[in-house]
Amino acid sequence: MSIVEKKKAKFEKVTEGYKVLSHPQTDRLYHIQLSKNAIEKFLEKVNQTNQSVQHLEYTPYARLIVASYLLDEVGEEFGELLRNIVHDRESGGFTLGLEGVSENTDEFVIFSTAIAYLLGTSNHDSMSGKYYARFSVKDTDGSDSYLRQAYRLFTLHTDGTFVDEPTDWLLMMKMVEQNARGGESRLLHLDDWKELNAFANHPLANNKFTYKAPKSKNVGQEIDRQTFFNHNNKPGICFIDQFVYPETIEEAKYLRDLSESMEQDESLIELELPVGDLVVLNNIFWLHGRAAFEKDPNLNRELLRQRGRFNQ
Numbered sequence: 001m002s003i004v005e006k007k008k009a010k011f012e013k014v015t016e017g018y019k020v021l022s023h024p025q026t027d028r029l030y031h032i033q034l035s036k037n038a039i040e041k042f043l044e045k046v047n048q049t050n051q052s053v054q055h056l057e058y059t060p061y062a063r064l065i066v067a068s069y070l071l072d073e074v075g076e077e078f079g080e081l082l083r084n085i086v087h088d089r090e091s092g093g094f095t096l097g098l099e100g101v102s103e104n105t106d107e108f109v110i111f112s113t114a115i116a117y118l119l120g121t122s123n124h125d126s127m128s129g130k131y132y133a134r135f136s137v138k139d140t141d142g143s144d145s146y147l148r149q150a151y152r153l154f155t156l157h158t159d160g161t162f163v164d165e166p167t168d169w170l171l172m173m174k175m176v177e178q179n180a181r182g183g184e185s186r187l188l189h190l191d192d193w194k195e196l197n198a199f200a201n202h203p204l205a206n207n208k209f210t211y212k213a214p215k216s217k218n219v220g221q222e223i224d225r226q227t228f229f230n231h232n233n234k235p236g237i238c239f240i241d242q243f244v245y246p247e248t249i250e251e252a253k254y255l256r257d258l259s260e261s262m263e264q265d266e267s268l269i270e271l272e273l274p275v276g277d278l279v280v281l282n283n284i285f286w287l288h289g290r291a292a293f294e295k296d297p298n299l300n301r302e303l304l305r306q307r308g309r310f311n312q
């Protein structure tokens, strides 16, 4: 048994309300299976108490109330379990879903909110003006970043690079998927990246690069960020190729080589995520991106995202 498997075993468990399993695609992630009964009861309570999406948007405390409804069904320790997994350097992520109990996308938003608020607090998403954002990828796109461009690889990056608040974790939920082939989430755990040390110990690793958002993100400020920083005595990373502004050819080559090295790494995972499932990742030591879709005039895929911090 490898060291990674031994450490992972600490979170694997079975209770009446859920099972924590190793993810079928990678030992780095867990897959948590909630019982259908628990999900049904959770949604019943949400509906009985009129917790609409709009109510959650307008009333921040309601997001914690729906989180408490989920704990009522699966047990108080569930929140701590999720936080422990996302903090755990050996893993740092999990998938979980609605197990086919609902196909209502409003209920998807509410469910994802319950999970997010068990982890901490969601940041304001300037793109949507809400605490979450839903965005579609279709055959055509007129936007100014690769987020919604279907037929391009969206390279590996971390989120929150151009905002000055912490982005400890990231949640992505599959809302809709029609006529989609390709487009998987591409994920890389920092410690699996073969050339990590070469880039993390490079003279430019601690250089402060300027990050600026494109117009669609509605973030006017600029911010200086180090690519690598200390996180619990291990490297953390902050990087996205589209929004970083190097000033010299040497800096540009460092960033280009770093991006290419990660893209080519053999440990990169292309995650399969069914509709109604979500993935949560630690944003300090996981990078994410998206594979290109195959051309289809009727392509329609929608994701929800929430980015946030742990509560202290």
Ligand SMILES: [Fe+2]
Pocket (backbone or CB within 6 Å): 157, 158, 159, 288
């Ligand atoms: Fe992202």
